[in-house]
Amino acid sequence: MKLIKLFEAQRKLDEHIEREHPRQDGEDRLAKKIFALLVELGELANEWRGFKYWSNNQEPRTRHVEPDIEHFDKTREARWKESNPLLEEYVDCLHFILSIGLEIEVSDEDIEIALEIKENQTSQNTFDQFVLVINWANSMHDDNYYHELLASFIVLGEMLGFTWQQIEEAYFQKNAINHRRQDSGVY
Numbered sequence: 001m002k003l004i005k006l007f008e009a010q011r012k013l014d015e016h017i018e019r020e021h022p023r024q025d026g027e028d029r030l031a032k033k034i035f036a037l038l039v040e041l042g043e044l045a046n047e048w049r050g051f052k053y054w055s056n057n058q059e060p061r062t063r064h065v066e067p068d069i070e071h072f073d074k075t076r077e078a079r080w081k082e083s084n085p086l087l088e089e090y091v092d093c094l095h096f097i098l099s100i101g102l103e104i105e106v107s108d109e110d111i112e113i114a115l116e117i118k119e120n121q122t123s124q125n126t127f128d129q130f131v132l133v134i135n136w137a138n139s140m141h142d143d144n145y146y147h148e149l150l151a152s153f154i155v156l157g158e159m160l161g162f163t164w165q166q167i168e169e170a171y172f173q174k175n176a177i178n179h180r181r182q183d184s185g186v187y
Helices: 003-020 029-048 069-075 085-103 108-120 126-139 146-159 164-184
Strands: 064-067 080-083
Touching (some): 003 085, 003 164, 029 085, 029 126, 085 164, 108 146, 126 146
Antiparallel strands (some): 064 080
C-alpha cells in the first residue's frame, strides 16, 4: 500500500485547484472538503445499495457499459467501454480524504498510525463500516480523527472487494481526469 504516492499526487491536484480557484477571505476550505466527502460517501453508498431494505436489488453497482464516444467519433465503429461505478465513487471519496489529510497537514508518521489502526479494526458488516466512516468524517470538524477516518475508509474498500492495486489504478485515472477538468474549466 503506497499511500505516500497517492498523497503526493493529491498534493499536486490540490495545488492545481488552488491556482484555478484561490481561497476567498474567511473561507473554510476544510469544512467544504468534509462536506464534499460526505456527499461522495452518499454517492458511494447509493452505488453499494446494501442499505436499501425496500429494494429487491441490493447488489452493488459494479458494472456500467456505455458507448465509447471518443472511439466512435474516430472510427465510426460501435465500441463500448466498461466502468465500475462503485469503485469510481470509492476513489472520489479517497480524493477528498487525501485532500483533508493535506489540509490538516498529516505527516508520514500519521499515515503509519492510520495503517496500524486499520490492522486492528474489525467490523461486523459493510453497513456498520459505512456508518463508522461517516461518523469519523463528521468528527473531523471538531477533533483530529483523521487516523480513524483513513483506517476505516481503507477497511471499507477491502469490504467492498477492492484490491489496493485496483484502488491505485482507479485513483490515478480519476486524478488525471480531475487535472483535465481544471485545465478545461469543465467540472
